[in-house]
Amino acid sequence: MATAKDIKKRIRSVTSTHKITRTMEMVATSKFKRAVARVKEARPFSDTLPSLLAVLADDEEECRHPLLTPRGAVRRVALLLLTTNRGLCGALNTSLIRLAGDFVAEQEEWGRETDLHVVGRKGVGFFRFVGQETASAYTELSDRPGPADAQRFADQMQAEFLSERVDEVHVAFPRFKNAAEHPATVERVLPLNITREEEERSGTVKHYLFEPGPDRMLADLLPLSLRNIFLRYLLEMAASEQGARRTAMKAATDSAREMIDSLTLSYNKARQAQITTELLEVVSGAEALR
Amino acid sequence: MPEPIRCRVVTQTGLLFEGRAAGIRAPGYEGGFGVKPRHAPYLVQLEPGRLALLGEDGSERFGLDLEHGYLIIAADECTVLVDSLPSEEPAG
Numbered sequence: 001m002a003t004a005k006d007i008k009k010r011i012r013s014v015t016s017t018h019k020i021t022r023t024m025e026m027v028a029t030s031k032f033k034r035a036v037a038r039v040k041e042a043r044p045f046s047d048t049l050p051s052l053l054a055v056l057a058d059d060e061e062e063c064r065h066p067l068l069t070p071r072g073a074v075r076r077v078a079l080l081l082l083t084t085n086r087g088l089c090g091a092l093n094t095s096l097i098r099l100a101g102d103f104v105a106e107q108e109e110w111g112r113e114t115d116l117h118v119v120g121r122k123g124v125g126f127f128r129f130v131g132q133e134t135a136s137a138y139t140e141l142s143d144r145p146g147p148a149d150a151q152r153f154a155d156q157m158q159a160e161f162l163s164e165r166v167d168e169v170h171v172a173f174p175r176f177k178n179a180a181e182h183p184a185t186v187e188r189v190l191p192l193n194i195t196r197e198e199e200e201r202s203g204t205v206k207h208y209l210f211e212p213g214p215d216r217m218l219a220d221l222l223p224l225s226l227r228n229i230f231l232r233y234l235l236e237m238a239a240s241e242q243g244a245r246r247t248a249m250k251a252a253t254d255s256a257r258e259m260i261d262s263l264t265l266s267y268n269k270a271r272q273a274q275i276t277t278e279l280l281e282v283v284s285g286a287e288a289l290r
Numbered sequence: 291m292p293e294p295i296r297c298r299v300v301t302q303t304g305l306l307f308e309g310r311a312a313g314i315r316a317p318g319y320e321g322g323f324g325v326k327p328r329h330a331p332y333l334v335q336l337e338p339g340r341l342a343l344l345g346e347d348g349s350e351r352f353g354l355d356l357e358h359g360y361l362i363i364a365a366d367e368c369t370v371l372v373d374s375l376p377s378e379e380p381a382g
Contacts, residue, residue: 041304048300048369052362055333147302208364211319211334220335221360224373231302 004270011263018256024088025249031143032179032242038144039176039235046232049225050194056214056221057194067158067222070191071167077107078115078135078166079186080157082173082237083123085139089244092174092182093122099184100172115166119153145238150231158226161190173233174240180247182240189229192222292327295363297343299354299370306372307352311343314368316361331364341370 002010081100083093100123104114115135118124124137136156141149157169169190174182210217294310314325317339325332336359343352357374 038303042302044298044300044305045302045371048362048371052333052360052371055362150302208331208333211332217333217335228302 002266002270004267004274007263007267007270011260011267014256014259014263018253018260021249021252021256025246025253028242028246028249032239032246035144035235035239035242036176039239042231042235046228049221049228052221053194053218053225055208056210056218065218065222066162067190067192067226068194071164074110074112074167076113076115076166077168077170078117078157078160079103080117080119080153080169080171080189081123082171082233083118083120083126084237084241085121085141086241087122088248089241090248092240092244093120093126095184096172096174097123097126099186103170103172103186115160117156141234143238145231145234147227147231150227150234153234154223154227154230157190157230158223171230171233173237174244176236176239176243179243182236182243189226192225293366294346295325295327295329295366295368297352297368297370299341299343299352299372301372301375306354307343309343309351311351311368312346313344313348314361314363315340315342315344316370317341317356318361325361325363325368327366329363329366333360333362335359336361336370338376 079100081096083096087093100116104116107114116127116132117136117138118127118134119138119141121139124134124139127134127137160166161169168188170186170188172184172186175185176182294312295314297307297309297311297314298305299307312327316323316325316334317337319335319337322339323334336356338357339355341354341356341359341361342350345351354372355376356372357376359370359372359374361368361370363369
């Protein structure tokens, strides 16, 4: 049985862990709030772009642009997997990596090869550890991704698609809902899709005047749309990471608190037992001397 | 007097302006142009130049030098998407 001294040592260690996780929880909470604000601030732009594309699509009988054109036979696809640079964020990276694995297996079943592009140290480290080759690895993404980062990935994926190296581009990312909910999701990015729903959402007004013509504007607007889609993924990723870390650190803090309470109880019991034993020894000694 | 135009100016990272304007001056693809209330639905690519949202007296309520963007107006609602600002690309 552990002595009071051993238990006290343990309490001191858990208290120190509790302080660390509590601090990390507070840091993550602050970063999470800022990341969520950035997701919200980016919405007016990303909500308007689809309606612009829908207006252009409405005007054109058939939208012809390489970024919109599906390939006849899909033989090779690219998957951009977004993971975090740092750990301690629960099952966020595990679920993303598992989803990517499932995606690759599914594509294989359909007779397609997958080029895996991995972003984030956690993902890159995992694939290096299991010895699986990746088409590209990027670990320099900051905690606060911006339009320049989105442009980097958009340009890279656009080049892969337009050069016909791949026939489709997909992205695996956590879809941010709230601090605790960010399901791993795979979305097809290229070829881009202008859906009927977006066209309807664009309103009832038709017959726009365009400057320049719709064809030219579409050619200019589609790359911007692609960049904005990637920016949304990166912002959702950052918010999900901080949310997951906050949740994980809160759980760790709560567990440490419970452990401290339980250890304190054990310590008090052990101390009481020690005092009782010592008292008994003193009393028995006194009795023996009488 | 017609109702002013409801305007929003947004970049990829946030809302720069939201409010009403009696008129808009902007650098279009084929040159500068103006927009007044009850303008026909119009979608235009913006070139480097100054975007100005005007008050009732013709003074500038909001102004911005931009590099590239889009302006869409329909039913007296105008949205300006600012893609990039001078010396900063893309906008943020």
